[in-house]
Amino acid sequence: MIIDRFGRKITYLRVSVTDRCNLRCVYCMPAEGLKLLRHEDILSFEEVVEVIRTAVDLGIRKVRLTGGEPLVRRGIVELVRAIAAIDGIEDFGMTTNGTLLAEYAQPLADAGLHRVNISLDTTDPDRYREITRGGEIARVFAGIEAAGKAGLTPIKLNCVVGKCYPEVDAKSVKEFGRSTGLEVRNIHLMDFEAGRFSVVEGGSGGDCKRCNRLRLSSEGAIRPCLFSDISFSVRELGAAQALERAVREKPEAGGACKHNWMHGIGG
């Protein structure tokens, strides 16, 4: 069991499998000039599995794949299969924008993924195109349907809300959730540089006192807190030591930090 110095039980590892994405959501990625990691800097599947296995040995029980968009990582179904084979994971999920799920839902379920969270900030096709800079909402709806059919349930919808977003968008997602029986979680728009974040409504993020998470970035940095620049490289330290040091130095609460985009860290 992993307990940090503030008595928090650490059971949850979020794993970013890529910094790449097929969308460009306005709050997550810059429109252009995006610096991507070199392929050799991104952890191989073997490395990712090794970190997760070590984390599970230490006491992690919940694993979530994220990104970037996890479904654009080539071979993702094979990675899911390898992770699902690790003994001791009780909850194995993925956060995805859903645009590729129509094709991937069944193979992912067959490979051993338990469930998906799908990001949806509006149900209006034009607004969706604006927010994601070009995304096609029909693909997300098809993805949600496929995930339900494949049994990747309970499906939760992540909806970013914030001052610059008209309430009508969030309301439309709430209504969609009600009519389809899917749970909707409102995530308040975060500002990393200003250290502005708050509790996720209907979720567990953003509540420092009860934070049970560690993160693994796609280039192998274990981050104990999304709102801190502290990180430990699994390539430099080895998985066990990087994980242990991250637990030891997990801050009591988040603050301002230098990075200002979510895609590289894994939301």
Ligand code: SAM
């Ligand atoms: N591409 C996948 C997706 O969109 O679900 C997974 C990665 S994405 C970074 C994970 C979550 O972070 C999404 O639900 C997204 O809306 C959220 N997110 C990204 N930037 C954010 C920000 N600045 N504030 C709040 N949530 C953010």
Ligand code: SF4
């Ligand atoms: Fe891509 Fe997800 Fe970021 Fe949108 S929120 S740009 S879908 S990684």
